[in-house]
Structure formats: structure tokens, C-alpha cells
Amino acid sequence: MSLSAAIGLQRGSLRLDVELRVEPGQVLVLLGPNGAGKSTVLRVLAGLLPPDTGRVALGHLVLDEPAAGIHVPPYERPIGMVFQEYLLFPHMSTVDNVAFGLRSRRVPKAQAREAARHWLERVGLSTSAKSKPGVLSGGQAQRVALARALIGSPELLLLDEPLAALDARTKLEVRADLRRHLSEYSGPTIVVSHDPIDAMALADEVAVIEHGRVVQSGPPAEVARRPRTDYVARLMGLSLLAGTGEGAQVRLESGVSVSVAEPASGSVYVAIRPEAVAIYPTEPHGSPRNVWPARLASATPHGSAVRCDLTGPVPLTADLTATAFAELGLAPGSEVWATVKAHEVEVYAR
């Protein structure tokens, strides 16, 4: 069954106005900054928070429709949810945590435990059945939480920041694991995350939420390559510029022109990857069509590179190797020249 949701909700200063559609077997990642309303969307879908307006339906089953006075309480919804920090019940053994959902449906204890053991085996934790959640590692707790959510064969799976509580080392492994489990699940899945890497790894479809609204949605590669808001661009490390296409040139709002490889017209965005920007101490005369003076505003280590924020007629982000950064003798305030080849510039309609 597919999920279709239109949610309108006023909560404090946050005005939530979101429409989502997720097909069976599809994973939608809600990506957005803190306080954008991602988790609130999940709480509404789980039934923990009734919306003010709109409609939430799973196939033909209407879960919320305030106008018709319909609100199905969370404990009657066919859903599974993995909470932020997992929220395993600390007073119960791992196996009883997993069996909880079945026990709620009056499945006899022995039978529920048997099913729970089976699920723990599936997530590779059969040896931890009797331990309390307190002794589990973050990655193990996540898998228990997933098993607990899936044991009741939910029609909709919701995951709230399933990887945020993990350290960088375990994250990689757990993420791959989670991806495998999600691909085995046949219903619609919604994952909330603020980490673009998680989104790229898990998503079939990404919806970016800012200020309670979906500002961009699409396949992850598309969102990463052609961001539509500064937030998404920053998340992906891109410089996003708005302008007007004039053939092989895009005139930015500041009046400067950017040379592009493919002719463009009308209102367009220009996106430039930081590794496509080269920096020179003096004005270079070479093949790159785009040469602009710039001033180094700040520099921060980024992986093995140094990420430089440049101000000037065209604000840019550039990645330099540490060696290059040192050899150029750069410091905040340094005046430099930045170049970008025309074919490295991504142009798309606004």
C-alpha cells in the first residue's frame, strides 16, 4: 500500500505544510536542518500528533482527516517506528523489547518470544536476546529497534534519525546494514535525517524540508547535483548562484557573467562544485573562461583538503589540497584569482 499524506499543522512558530507520496518498497528520506519539521512529520504519520488539516492515508485506509473527524490513534495504526536514540525499554530484555509489539496484540508470551528470537537472529543479534538494552552498543541497539519495529509486519515504516546516535566508525557498517534491511522491507519507508550522506546512501527519493515545507524533492543524485536552495547547496558543498541565461552566458544578479558550456535561457541556477574551482595568486591567462578576483573569507579542514570560502563578485567555495594551500601562502583576507572551466558549471532552470 502506498502512503499519501498532506499535512497542515501549526506548532509554536513552526508552520508545517507538507505533501508526501511514498510507494511500496520505496525509501523516502526527509532531509532538512534542525527544527525544519522533519520529526514532526514523522510524529503526525505515527499518530502521535494529530494534524490541523490535510489527509493521511495508507492505501485505502485513512489514518488522519481532521475535516472528517478522523484520527486513528498510534496504537491502532499498522506502523513500525524506530525512534531517535532508539528508546529501547531499559527494564526489559532485548527479546522482550522485540516481542513488545506482538504482546500488545495479545499474542501469547511464548509465541511472541519465539518470533522475537527469530527476528533477533535476522538482525544478527541472537546471542544478545537476554541482555538488557543498556549493555548493547549503539549499532546493536539500532538493530534491536529495527527488529522491534518490523516484527508486527507494519504497512508503513518510519525511522527518525536512525544513524545520528552512532559514532563515525560504526555508522558506516550500520548504514550498509540498515540499507539491506530496508531493501528487504516491502512497504513504504520514511527516514528522517539531517545527514546528506545518510540520505544519499539510503534514499530512493529525497525530500528536502525547510521551514515546514518541502523545498526540493527527487532522486538523491539529482538533488545532490542540482540543489535548489542554499541549504541543500551547502549540504552538498556546492556554490549555488541564481541568474538569467543569455546563450553561453549566465548573468548573475550581481551583474557578473558566468560562461557555461550549454546554452541556457530564462531564470536558471548555476551550481559549481568546490573541486572545480582553481585558485591563483595572480590573474591567470589560460583556457578557463571564468576568471574572477576573490578574497579568502575563511578556510577550514575538510577531509584531506582545505575548504576555502571566497567572497567577491562571485561567491564560491573551493577545495584545495593542504600542500597547495600552504604553497600559495593563503590566509583569511588574501586576494586571489579563482577560475572555473565552463563545462564544470552545472546550469538548470529555476
Next chain:
Amino acid sequence: MTDPGFLEDPEATAAPTRPRPGRRTLARRSARTGTRIPLALLLPAIIGTAILVLPLVGLLIRAPWSDLLVRLAEPEVGQALRLSLITASMATVVSMFFGIPIAWVLARSNIRGRSILRALVTVPLVLPPVVGGVALFLVLGRRGIIGSWLYETFGFSLPFTTAAVVIAETFVAMPFLIISVEGALRAADARFEDAAATLGAGGWSTFRRVTLPLVAPGIAAGAVLCWARALGEFGATITFAGNFPGSTQTMPLAVYLALQNDPQAAIVLSLVLLAVSLATLTLLRERWLTRA
């Protein structure tokens, strides 16, 4: 964060690897031993401690240690002690039965007038117990608002019965339990209840299977506090239940009565109560004394 311990309510369980609160407190204290206590604070602190401790020391000094066992074996002592323990325990059970739901309403619900409700149910904390006794008498006495109806319908009169002792003690002690459990509920992470709801558990099921176990330590602490308060109850009991050996004469009443005609007996009875109190304090030690 690699420590999965953040999942736990620190009140509910203490992982063996985690430093005990007591040790932490000690460490903090020893780290500050360099500070000198100003005389203006030290002196009143010493005198204050003396005010609290000396009377108890006096009690121990003047106790008839030689014939203590003989006196303890006297039937009146056993009778009063047994009655006290039974009524205090019953009052605690009644307080838990009604108090935990009240605490839940105060901590979790959004009903209007919640702060008024909290004020109302905690009035007995600050009310002189004897006033409570008079009030109980006016409502439940034979001519009282409810009492007269009870008497006319069932021919049953509450005052001066063991049941009256339990009611008086409940009236005075239940607020301690309510406050303690409400605090525990507020400290417990309510998101666990959300998790239970998404796993198909309704309100009562969630309360029974998740909330109650999570706040069990808080309930236990509240129950011990409530029991200790009920055990020492005097004013409301003597006003509402009277002072009849065997049926309403609890230990505090027996102490008071004995002081009039047999001070030695009063000391013995007091020693017993002191012993029970110290035992209670030991029970609570882990939770209260180390939480400075």
C-alpha cells in the same frame, strides 16, 4: 556517543560500570577540601547539628538498657508496635492505590485546573495534622457529612476504629507519595510511552508495561517516605481515631501516654520507633543521602 547507557533512565537502573552517585559526591567534596568554612557559617552549623542530634543521644543515654528486653516483651509494646506497623502499611497501600493515579494525572495529563489539583492534594503536607483530624471528624464522624449517612445506612461509625487510624494516616502521608511519584514521572522520558504506543499498546497497557516499571524506584522511595510519615502520625490519629489500646493506640500515641505515667516505658517505645526510623533511612540511603 558510544555509551548506550543514554537509553536508560538513570533512576531505573545503574549499570555496574557507572560510578555510584555516592562516590561521585565524595569525589566532589574531597576536591573542595581546600575551602575553609567561614566561622559565621561553621558555628551555626555545629549548633544546628547539635539541636538535631543531641535529643536522640539523650534518648540513648537515658534508656533503661538493663531491663530493655523485659520491657520490650511487655504485651502493650508489642500490641502498639504491631498496630502501628499494620496501619502504616495499610495506609501506604491505600496511598499507592489512589496516589499513583493522582501523580500520573498531575504529571502526564493536560486537564484544566491541574495546578489547583496539585495544591489541593498537597495541602495536608503543610496543614497541622490535628486540623486534619478535626476535618476528618467533621466529614466522617457519626454526625459528619458522609459519616451520618454511613451510620444511618449501614449502622457503621468510623471514628475510634482501626479503619479511622488508617484513614488519618493516609490523609497525612499520601501527599508525600504523590509528590515523589510525580517527580519520578516527570523525570522519566515520556518518549518511551510514545514508543509503546507505536507498538500497539493503549493507554493502560503502556502505563502498566512501560511507565510503571520505569518509575518503580521513584514509587518505592515515595512509598517508604509515605510509610515513615504514617508510622509517626500522631495529631490526626488521636483526634479522629482516639487512643484505645489494641485498636487505635499506635506507637506515637503509646509514647505520649506512657510519658504521663511511666517515663521509662516512653523511652523504650521511643527507642523502638527510632530504630524503625533508622532502618527506614538505611533503606533510603542509596537514593536520598547520597544525592546531595
